[in-house]
Amino acid sequence: MVRYIINRLIALLITLFIIISIAFCVVRLMPGSVYEMGGDLSQTVIDALNAKYHFNEPIIKQYGYYLENIFFHWDWGNSAKIRPNVPVFEILRDRIPITLEINLISLFGAIPIGMVAGILAAIKKNTIVDHIISFMVVVFISIPSFIFATCLQYFFGFKTGSFPIIYDVSATGTARYASMVLPILALAFDPIARVARYLRAELAETMNSEFMLLAKTKGLTYAQSTVRHGLRNSMVPLANIIIPMFANVLGGSLVVETIFSIPGMGGLMVDSINSSDHMLTVAILVFYSLISLITILIVDLSYGIIDPRVRMGGKK
Amino acid sequence: MRKKRLFAAAIAAVMSVSMLAGCGQKDATGENLVFEDATSSAGANQTGSADNETASDPNGEKPTDEGYGILREANTSTIGSLNPHTYINSYSSEQIKRASVALYTYFPNEDYTFCDLSGELAAEDPIQVDEEGKVWQIKLRDGVTWENGDALNADDVIYTWKMILDPKLANLRASNFAKDVIEIENAMAYFEGSCAWEDVGLKKIDDLTVEIHTVSKQSAQEIMTHLAHPANVMVNEEYYEKYMNADRTETMYGTSADKWISAGPFTVESWTNDAEIKFKKNPNYIFKDKIWLAGIDVKVVEDAGTQMQLFENGETDYISLSTDNYVKYQEDPRLLTAPYNSVSHITINTANPDQPILANEKFRQALFYATDRDSIASLTYQEPADYIVPTTHIIDLENGIYFRDTEEGKANEYENNGYDPEKAKQLFEEALEETGIEKVSLTMIYNDTGVQVTTSEFLQQNWPKVLGEDKFELKLQSMPSSQRGDQMRNWASDPTCYEISWGGWDSTDLMPWNAFKYWTSYYSAKNEPFISEEFDKIFDDANSGADRFDEGVRLKEVAEMERLLVDDAIIIPVTQNTYKYLKSDRLQLTMKNWANRVGYGWDYAKIVE
Numbered sequence: 018m019v020r021y022i023i024n025r026l027i028a029l030l031i032t033l034f035i036i037i038s039i040a041f042c043v044v045r046l047m048p049g050s051v052y053e054m055g056g057d058l059s060q061t062v063i064d065a066l067n068a069k070y071h072f073n074e075p076i077i078k079q080y081g082y083y084l085e086n087i088f089f090h091w092d093w094g095n096s097a098k099i100r101p102n103v104p105v106f107e108i109l110r111d112r113i114p115i116t117l118e119i120n121l122i123s124l125f126g127a128i129p130i131g132m133v134a135g136i137l138a139a140i141k142k143n144t145i146v147d148h149i150i151s152f153m154v155v156v157f158i159s160i161p162s163f164i165f166a167t168c169l170q171y172f173f174g175f176k177t178g179s180f181p182i183i184y185d186v187s188a189t190g191t192a193r194y195a196s197m198v199l200p201i202l203a204l205a206f207d208p209i210a211r212v213a214r215y216l217r218a219e220l221a222e223t224m225n226s227e228f229m230l231l232a233k234t235k236g237l238t239y240a241q242s243t244v245r246h247g248l249r250n251s252m253v254p255l256a257n258i259i260i261p262m263f264a265n266v267l268g269g270s271l272v273v274e275t276i277f278s279i280p281g282m283g284g285l286m287v288d289s290i291n292s293s294d295h296m297l298t299v300a301i302l303v304f305y306s307l308i309s310l311i312t313i314l315i316v317d318l319s320y321g322i323i324d325p326r327v328r329m330g331g332k333k
Numbered sequence: 334m335r336k337k338r339l340f341a342a343a344i345a346a347v348m349s350v351s352m353l354a355g356c357g358q359k360d361a362t363g364e365n366l367v368f369e370d371a372t373s374s375a376g377a378n379q380t381g382s383a384d385n386e387t388a389s390d391p392n393g394e395k396p397t398d399e400g401y402g403i404l405r406e407a408n409t410s411t412i413g414s415l416n417p418h419t420y421i422n423s424y425s426s427e428q429i430k431r432a433s434v435a436l437y438t439y440f441p442n443e444d445y446t447f448c449d450l451s452g453e454l455a456a457e458d459p460i461q462v463d464e465e466g467k468v469w470q471i472k473l474r475d476g477v478t479w480e481n482g483d484a485l486n487a488d489d490v491i492y493t494w495k496m497i498l499d500p501k502l503a504n505l506r507a508s509n510f511a512k513d514v515i516e517i518e519n520a521m522a523y524f525e526g527s528c529a530w531e532d533v534g535l536k537k538i539d540d541l542t543v544e545i546h547t548v549s550k551q552s553a554q555e556i557m558t559h560l561a562h563p564a565n566v567m568v569n570e571e572y573y574e575k576y577m578n579a580d581r582t583e584t585m586y587g588t589s590a591d592k593w594i595s596a597g598p599f600t601v602e603s604w605t606n607d608a609e610i611k612f613k614k615n616p617n618y619i620f621k622d623k624i625w626l627a628g629i630d631v632k633v634v635e636d637a638g639t640q641m642q643l644f645e646n647g648e649t650d651y652i653s654l655s656t657d658n659y660v661k662y663q664e665d666p667r668l669l670t671a672p673y674n675s676v677s678h679i680t681i682n683t684a685n686p687d688q689p690i691l692a693n694e695k696f697r698q699a700l701f702y703a704t705d706r707d708s709i710a711s712l713t714y715q716e717p718a719d720y721i722v723p724t725t726h727i728i729d730l731e732n733g734i735y736f737r738d739t740e741e742g743k744a745n746e747y748e749n750n751g752y753d754p755e756k757a758k759q760l761f762e763e764a765l766e767e768t769g770i771e772k773v774s775l776t777m778i779y780n781d782t783g784v785q786v787t788t789s790e791f792l793q794q795n796w797p798k799v800l801g802e803d804k805f806e807l808k809l810q811s812m813p814s815s816q817r818g819d820q821m822r823n824w825a826s827d828p829t830c831y832e833i834s835w836g837g838w839d840s841t842d843l844m845p846w847n848a849f850k851y852w853t854s855y856y857s858a859k860n861e862p863f864i865s866e867e868f869d870k871i872f873d874d875a876n877s878g879a880d881r882f883d884e885g886v887r888l889k890e891v892a893e894m895e896r897l898l899v900d901d902a903i904i905i906p907v908t909q910n911t912y913k914y915l916k917s918d919r920l921q922l923t924m925k926n927w928a929n930r931v932g933y934g935w936d937y938a939k940i941v942e
Contacts, residue, residue, distance in 0.1 A: 057508070057509055058857055059512065060855075060857040061508065061525060062503070062524075063857055065500070096413075099411075100414060101413055101414045101416065101419040102585055102588060103414075103585065111607075170639065170642070175642040182639060182648065183632070183643065186608040276639055277639070278608065278633060280606065280607040284635070291813055291816070292815060
């Protein structure tokens with residue numbers, strides 16, 4: 018297992034290096050110069066800035082400087098437009114916590130609710146309870162989160178005043194969490210529905226399997242057989258969807274964050290591309306790639322932990 | 334069965350409540366608004382907003398050091414930096430001005446009807462030292478301090494100037510200082526590293542006097558206008574140096590609240606990047622008696638719908654209206670309008686080899702006359718414009734004369750706002766004959782949001798009707814604004830990069846002659862291929878010519894530059910936009926009308942609870 022993890026880590030680093038290289042080249046080869054922005058800049062200033070940041074040199078040389086700065090100085094460059102002169106990782110550092118906080122609360126709230134709904138729907142299959150849950154699942158999955166966000170904001174923020182209309186960055190304590198309720202709710206509907214739908218299908222199938230019949234014939238009650246055997250077996254495939262959800266958490270939600278004025282990661286990538294803030298764009302791409310690679314690694318490793326057959330399957 | 338009925342009834346009840354809750358607009362008290370008939374036109378609104386006196390203002394006759402009330406704003410833009418040497422967008426520059434002191438600035442005049450360009454840190458107007466008008470001394474006020482109480486004197490001014498031109502820092506805004514309205518002797522040479530600081534035409538005479546040497550003869554107003562630019566506000570040496578990197582190529586000055594110090598009307602109380610900035614009245618500010626507010630809270634709210642809800646909920650004090658929202662509120666008595674500082678025009682890539690007809694003057698003129706500006710203006714709630722110099726531009730600041738009100742300005746305007754379908758058709762036929770082209774198919778690139786969508790779609794339908802649907806076709810291609818800008822600026826290296834598109838420069842409204850720089854052959858961000866020695870010469874004469882101060886010379890030069898661009902249809906002016914605001918009742922403006930540079934003077938307003 019240790020060798021397997023080391024192999025995967027080496028592969029991860031090689032993949033990340035390739036991604037950095039591709040991201041840098043693609044972003045730097047995009048049309049439009051960083052400093053030709055239609056303002057009152059003289060050509061002398063544009064030339065000076067291009068020389069300062071080596072933008073006037075061949076792309077391969079720029080790439081050399083970029084790698085040199087990363088490996089020898091751990092310097093990923095500064096933002097040129099979004100927040101001039103600020104190191105790009107400082108910008109990410111400022112933006113990630115609020116995105117993480119809102120999305121993680123939303124996700125951790127959604128998972129148990131989704132599981133309860135899924136279990137209820139499965140054990141009450143084809144009853145009114147199942148129909149209601151299935152209907153809500155369809156609604157939550159088919160309606161995008163920004164529609165929920167807009168409705169929640171309008172009804173519970175604007176019309177009734179139950180919660181703040183936007184996220185309040187300067188609030189503390191309860192007031193701060195109150196301003197997070199609506200975006201958390203807007204983001205929670207989708208994972209609730211996904212977990213509920215998946216678990217319902219898995220559990221319903223498991224409940225009809227032969228080992229469940231065997232468990233009951235051995236004298237287990239309905240509840241015992243469901244919890245000890247049905248639920249446990251249904252949880253294994255559920256891990257496949259829950260772990261990747263964490264990768265999305267860091268990405269934030271562009272529209273929900275915009276609607277509630279949350280200064281998170283949501284719109285940062287789009288903003289940096291639109292404003293030709295190349296170093297920031299590359300940093301964001303690398304960051305997301307790293308998160309995705311780590312998630313894939315965790316998923317792969319977790320298969321082996323959750324279900325030893327996966328780990329052992331490759332052995333001769 | 335009974336359960337199902339109960340469930341259906343519950344669902345129906347929830348839906349009914351939701352639908353009822355969604356009906357109608359409400360005000361801050363929760364009551365539905367009943368809009369009264371508009372008692373004034375948009376123009377009258379400009380003069381009617383501050384008529385109420387301030388009897389209820391707890392500050393009394395004069396502002397206190399602490400001020401009273403917080404002005405609450407929401408804006409779609411973010412503040413990238415408060416460093417005046419590196420800021421990117423104009424919104425950042427507005428915030429920089431709030432918390433900075435400049436040598437000269439624009440205040441409301443005494444009766445709050447117009448702007449007054451006068452000394453802020455400077456004690457008086459610049460003093461001409463030599464006969465040629467190339468050496469100017471500026472006396473500084475004594476006793477001006479930073480927010481921490483440290484004195485602000487000539488050393489700070491010289492340090493600020495040295496840093497903005499520093500060759501290693503290569504600041505983005507260096508050219509705004511070195512050469513714009515005035516050109517400072519050797520400033521650009523120092524920036525390029527080709528001369529020493531001692532050779533630059535910026536000198537300290539004593540602790541309260543600095544001197545500027547310019548390349549050409551200047552007027553005092555030009556010196557003041559130049560130094561009033563937001564890029565030229567003072568920076569604090571201690572903080573600027575403290576956050577400088579080891580090799581002195583970058584400083585983090587002004588990137589967060591703790592890396593910033595103010596000497597302006599407000600201090601920065603707190604700042605969460607990309608979310609919120611809170612200003613507090615600076616009790617040490619030189620002109621603290623002009624500021625009634627205790628502070629300003631600025632929130633970044635990108636979504637227009639959310640902004641509207643915040644305003645209607647009483648959480649912001651004014652809001653800039655989109656066209657869609659303007660339609661809903663155009664009869665609202667809280668409405669304020671103001672003319673926009675630029676004219677929206679069609680830019681033509683006359684050098685595009687795939688569309689040789691664009692180089693044909695008659696064809697371009699045909700497009701000019703085929704443009705129904707009145708219809709476009711009524712569709713988009715703007716003003717029709719067959720001119721380039723906006724109505725806001727002043728040709729004579731001293732006497733407050735607007736260019737468009739002069740005979741020369743009026744002579745450049747056309748009948749029926751330049752819409753003449755018959756003439757357009759005739760010119761179009763002649764252009765086809767001259768070029769031997771049978772059918773023209775053009776592609777217009779435009780922004781995927783805002784009024785450009787409406788206007789472009791209108792032209793797509795209207796131009797073929799005027800010019801002949803069998804002979805003219807307009808295709809539309811939408812893209813984000815920044816991408817469109819990049820594509821247009823690429824015309825020199827790739828002449829086929831676009832055919833026609835949109836333009837609209839925000840320009841210096843007190844110096845219309847300077848605004849024409851965008852069409853000179855040497856403008857760095859030029860996005861169309863118009864190159865004319867004649868135009869360049871007139872521009873140079875108007876901006877630095879020896880006789881430009883003679884009466885009427887500049888006026889004629891501005892009119893001539895406009896005529897050269899419009900008569901030959903180098904660009905096709907279409908509309909001049911208007912700012913549209915809704916203002917809350919608790920916000921009482923001291924300005925009696927909109928005015929150049931100070932606008933409605935939000936920072937000088939009062940809060941009346």
